[in-house]
Amino acid sequence: MVPEAEFQSYYGRPVLKPPVWKEPYGPAYLYLGGLSGVSSVMAVMAEFTGHDRLARTARVAAAIGAAAGAGLLVAELGRPARFLNMLRVFKPTSPMSMGSWILAAQGALSGVAASTELTGILPAVGDAAVLATGLTGPLTATYTAVLLADTAVPAWHEAYRELPFLFAGSALASAGAVGMLATPRAQAGPARVVAVMGAVVESVAGVVMERRLGLVGEPYRLGKAGGRMRAARVLTAGGGLLASIAGRSRTLTALSGLALTAGALCTRFGVLEAGRTSTADPKYTIVPQRQRQAV
């Protein structure tokens, strides 16, 4: 337990502004980006290993995830009509600028890969595109952790080591879940393995993060965010366990896939809420800075 911290503030008012990113847009985008990114990597590997049916699912999931995610991002802008200003500059100091370029590439490539798969037109172009998503996919799935961490929001910034792994695990579980839900069981073996690995990574990263953060980890345990993080943990662990035996029946597959999807969503919504909570109470801003100065 973290002892109650003593600190001064200006009438208890927050020092920081709350994040403007709102539910459901922000967290749903985080989920879809993860789904798209890992689905692309699965599409590449499925191509190499001759898992044709799974390759098709993965290509389509990657394209839908990227397109829907981009739509949510645009909808969340204060000035949606100016979304193209995102591609006005290429700015390495801004994870959102880098992310916009990554997402633009991922969206275009996965769109091409899915449409050639579904129409059968120009398959070679589609194969080249899918290969390229082998690069953009993992970035799409993990850059969002840098996006959140590169802020003054205490619960996000201080978690910059674990967040990428939490998001990577969540993305693996998301894509594994969709892969097994949308592919005949006999051909979904690798998707189930991906799902299990994702559940393990997501669970471990979550626990490590909350432990290491100390006071700033409190928002992940308390209130609405805490409830979501706990729900995420239960759903993800349960879904992961089920995924390991889901090859046996359709019911198990459905249960596992849905639990993992719900778990991944809870993680994303929980992380957003924890960030908001950590800006609302000046304690999370002032106390760690004081402690830092004391050393």
Added chain:
Amino acid sequence: MAERMGFFTDTSVCIGCKACQVACKEWNLLPDDGFVFEANSYDNTGALGANTWRHVAFIEQSRPVPVDDSADDGVERWLMSSDVCKHCTHAACLDVCPTGALFRTEFGTVVIQEDICNGCGYCVSACPYGVIERREDDGRAWKCTMCYDRQRGGLEPACAKACPTDSIQFGPLDELRERAEERVERLHADGQAEARLYGESPDDGVGGAGAFFLLLDEPEVYGLPPDPVVTTRDLPAMWRWAGAAALSVAGAVAVAFASSRKGARR
């Protein structure tokens, strides 16, 4: 680039008249923030925001103030301080802005181009002082420009112009820093041991603020963070961790497929 210009806000002579806050609103045509009674001394504004670019904080304290040897215990102290965007040397808002709407001017200040901002809100979460904010009806982010338009016309910013006690001083940052050093030494000599500068050091977490302060208490008493750090300082480390996670994703998927291919052959 011309000389770097700045603000030195000496709160020891602030009288809480809010002339700066009003002058800023008038010059910059800022909308009202609603009329709310906050019951926080004379402050019904609360904080800097999209429509408040100068904010006067009021703190009523009753505690001993060492005036001279015969000082009473329990003398009332009334702190006032006019807060503003810090125009950081390493400005997180500017670093993270994905559209290039935020830029560094020829005066070394940080300004938003409102015709480019698309309201992504990234700067809002990046600022370690909670200065910049999105105007909800308009969708774009707004903050102090250090009166970029007035400066280009050779005038001093509206707040500094209006300040009747010269609590807000505008000028070349180097000069202001020297003047502030002298002022704080003078106050110390007069027995005001708690006088301190805030944001004046180029070695702090934001590389020094272009708008810095002389305070009479801890920064957090005025609603300021005690040790702000520009978030992008850790950006290379963040990308390294994300890169490791990205490789792990690729590795995990590769292992998943490799292992089940072996299974299929058997």
